[in-house]
Amino acid sequence: MKQRDPDLLLFHAPLLRQGMTTPKAMRDVLLALAPATLASMWFFGLSAVLILASCIGGAVAAEWLFADRQARAESLRDASGILTGLLLGLTLPPGLPLWMAFLGGFVGIALGKVIWGGLGQNLFNPALLGRAFLLATFPIAMTTWVPAVTDGGFLQVYPGNLALPFMQVQIDAMSSATPLGLMKFEQEVTPLANLMFGKTTGSLGETSGLLLLLGGVFLWLRRDLDWRIPVSILLTVVVFSAILGLFDADRFPTPLFSVFSGGLLLGAIYMATDPVTSPVTPKGAWIFGIGTGVLVMLIRVFGGLPEGVMYAILLMNAATPLIDRYTQPRVFGRGGDS
């Protein structure tokens, strides 16, 4: 019984793998965002669904359009486009016209990712780049905030959502200010419980701090994020606010208010930790986090805008290659401290 030898492959060791893959890591982040996403739908009804869908649609459309013809199906498989769209959507005001949301997602991917060479090559966080584009282009629509749905139920849609492209945007009659805006311009403090559980005005994903933290813990348990970044951002913000409080407790926000208001948790846990645009070295992660925290507080307290998370992260994104270069880890057996 002469048996033919099998055709042996010569794949080089290691043949074993950890089992985590990049698409799985992306799906983990989507999963971690699910509670906050569902909460946004609970608070803002059908409008939230429509805005998120528009952003994801825009992001995926750009991804698909600019991919090689052969690689089109593949380009969508890693779920990174969907994630960018979702993240962008969660930073937008609930009353934003849908076509703007779509455009934001499209530009975020096109200018934030595709022109850099695709996944892994970009310098700036694509979702935040899309948001910066929208804020620069449609400043009024991007800063018109509507309160969460009080009555009218899930199916109620904010009138602003349905505005047609390039038509005059109706300033919403129901508009109100975000906790940070109230703090900055009216010196009015929103109760902490409201910030944690989501009973505030704000963008879709930033109203419920606790659910965002929950997703962060999930990602940390799955080893999908570098814990140093959110921890250092939040610690910096807390310390910065505490120091400001020493000077004038009435004028400046309390540390807890600073942490739970605005987009800080969303930015610190889900955007600053984007592995592509944050330092890869442990020491670099600390520098990145501290820098982001300081910039957030500088913009919020001294700048002209009530919120500064987006610009803080984008600025630190720009510094990332430099940080990486100068924080290479200490090599085993080469002295010095790690």
Place this chain on the structure above:
Amino acid sequence: MRAFRRLRRNFEHGVHPAHFKDQTADLPIQRVPFGKDYVMPLGQHIGVPAQAVVAAGERVTRGQLIAEPGGFVSTGLHSPVTGRVREIGDFRGVDGRFAPAIAIEADAFATQQVDARDRIDWEALSLEEFIKAVQMAGIVGMGGAAFPAHVKLSVPDGITIRHLLINGAECEPYLTTDHRLMLERPEALLEGAEIMRQKLGAEETVIGIEANKPDAIEIVQQHIAPGDPVRIVPLKVKYPQGAEKMMIKSVFDVEVPAGQLPRDVGVNVNNVGTIVAIADYFLRGMPLIERVVTVAGPGVTYPANLIVPLGTPVRDVVKFCGGLKPGTREMIMGGPMMGRPIASLDVPILKGCSGVLVFTEAETARRKEYPCISCGRCLEACPYFLNPSRLARLSKARMFDEMKAYNVFDCVECGCCTFACPSNIPIVQLIRTAKDDLAHRKEPDA
């Protein structure tokens, strides 16, 4: 922070692959029957190939010297069987390339018993004579690297070896040869250790064993007489605990400086199999002509721990284990993390071959490679604290010279980065490409 780390007795970073040792951990070592054809490559150790001292057609006996060392970093070779030298020429090696080897045809009517030889009076040997004896006995590091054992024994002036460290970590998945040796031949291990310790003039022998082998720890401990300068250190189960510099860090909390050797921190590291080979030679007159090999993996019918004469074709070993299952896709000599792919079933078992592993579709399926997203998992895996992500990017861009600034030559190719990479980037392969290119471009700094 430093003091806290010291308490943990471990090296930092590393990865945790599944062990897969259940297949063979409880199977006693058994002997493979003798076959017909044997091929002994002259260069199966690191260093200069050995030089044949027999001619084609000559009759050789089992254990007879057939090649002598070709230089200092080289060892002797002995015939694994009694028979006739069929040919001295080029034969296919593990990697598929042809290399000089001695082919021996076993005598079907010989008993294949090693002539009983006298115990060597090792205590009377001077250090030089002892080193020469180890070299002639053909003993090399049996853990996989096959670095001649005697080279480590020749310590330059000014260096004192204080500890003999015996490596029983066996951190590679699947492999159980050291585990079985410790269970079945603890006396030989301790005898060999004592010979080495005395010849090195070391104060004590330390045996490092991963904590997933409690039975081995227990049995070896039982054989240590009270007052013997031997102690066992159980080690955390983590890959690559068996890399010698990592084990020194775990046991003594000392980092061997980059570019230096364990001896520079007063430690001599030897694998369990090497120490047993020392005992077999000096106490029983048996040169290195066979070794223990684990045959395992999802593609082998009857996994086993076997004593295999060197030079036995992989084909005979696999046949003894019931053959390959249908769907076999790849075979590895050594462990799944650092072993070498086997190019053909006709390649021989070598001195450094601790395992023959057979893999099927599931382990070898082509994994789609994604772009690097700088997630940093490779940095957290690398036990040498290198930046594999950066090294891989530079290698892809063929910027090999720039890689030297990122300490590419400190990489020991343990594969942790590649194991950890979620984007399936062949990081260690890219690093090897660069090291190979740099090494061949100009003379490496000696």
